[in-house]
Amino acid sequence: MSFLFFLAAASLIAVSPGPGIFYVAARTLADGRGVGLASSLGTGVGGLVHVAAGAIGVSALILASAEAFTFLKLAGALYLVWLGVKTAREARFDIVAAARGASVGRAFRDGIFVEALNPKTAAFFLAFLPQFVDPAHGATWLQFFGLGLISVFLNTAVDVVVVFMAARARSAANRRRLAEMSVASTDPPGPTRRAAASDCPPAPAATSTREKKLPNITDVTSSPSVAML
Numbered sequence: 001m002s003f004l005f006f007l008a009a010a011s012l013i014a015v016s017p018g019p020g021i022f023y024v025a026a027r028t029l030a031d032g033r034g035v036g037l038a039s040s041l042g043t044g045v046g047g048l049v050h051v052a053a054g055a056i057g058v059s060a061l062i063l064a065s066a067e068a069f070t071f072l073k074l075a076g077a078l079y080l081v082w083l084g085v086k087t088a089r090e091a092r093f094d095i096v097a098a099a100r101g102a103s104v105g106r107a108f109r110d111g112i113f114v115e116a117l118n119p120k121t122a123a124f125f126l127a128f129l130p131q132f133v134d135p136a137h138g139a140t141w142l143q144f145f146g147l148g149l150i151s152v153f154l155n156t157a158v159d160v161v162v163v164f165m166a167a168r169a170r171s172a173a174n175r176r177r178l179a180e181m182s183v184a185s186t187d188p189p190g191p192t193r194r195a196a197a198s199d200c201p202p203a204p205a206a207t208s209t210r211e212k213k214l215p216n217i218t219d220v221t222s223s224p225s226v227a228m229l
Contacts, residue, residue: 006132006147013128014154023114024159027107028166035107036163042111044156047125049116051148054125055141058133073130125151 020043028036115121125148133143 002132002134007150009128010147010151010154014151014158020115020155020159021162024111025162025166028163029170031107032170033163033167034104036166037160038104038107039111040156040159040163042108042113043115043159044111044152046112046115046118047121047152047155048148049112050122050125051129051145051152054122054129054148055144058126058130058140058144075127 024036024039024043027039129144129147129151132147133140137143
C-alpha cells in the first residue's frame, strides 16, 4: 500500500509543470528534438546523482540515530507542504535560458550540470523519498535508491513526451513560416503592378463609322463632276 501511495504521488509530481519541463521544452523549441532529448537524458542523470548521494546520506543518518531519521521525515513533510503552497501562490518558475545552436553532446552535459547542481532537487529528494522508506523492510539505502530510480524515470518519461510535443509545434511553426515566405516571394506588391500598367502605351481612339462615311466638303466642290455643273 505504501508503494502505491508513492507511485501515485511520484506520478503526480512528474506531470506537474516545473522548471525541468520548461527547460527541455525551451531547448527543443530553440534547437530541435535531438537537443531536447539529450537535455532530458542529461537531467535524468543529474537526478540520479542526487538519488545516490541521498541514499548514502540517509543510510548513514539512520545508522547514527533513529530519532534523527524521524526528524528528517517530519522536516521533509513540512518542506513539501511549503513547496506546494509556494508553487500555487507564485505560479511561476525559474527557467534556465537555452542557448541556440547547442550540439547534442553539449545539451546532454548541460542537462547533467543543471540538475546535479540544483540544490532544490537535492532538497526535494531528501524530503520526499524518506516518507516511504521503512527501516523494518530491509536496507534503507537500497529502498531510497530504488524509489529514487522510479521517480527519476517518471520525470524523464514526462520530459520526453514534452520534447516530442514541442518538436511538433516547432515543425508546424517552421512550415507556416516557409509558406508565408513563399507566398510573399511569388506575389508582387501593388505599386509594382500599377507601375507595369502605366508603362503600356495608350490605346488609339476609336473612329466612328459615321465620320468615315461623310466626305470632306472641300473635296466634293473641287471634284471635276461638280465643276462641270
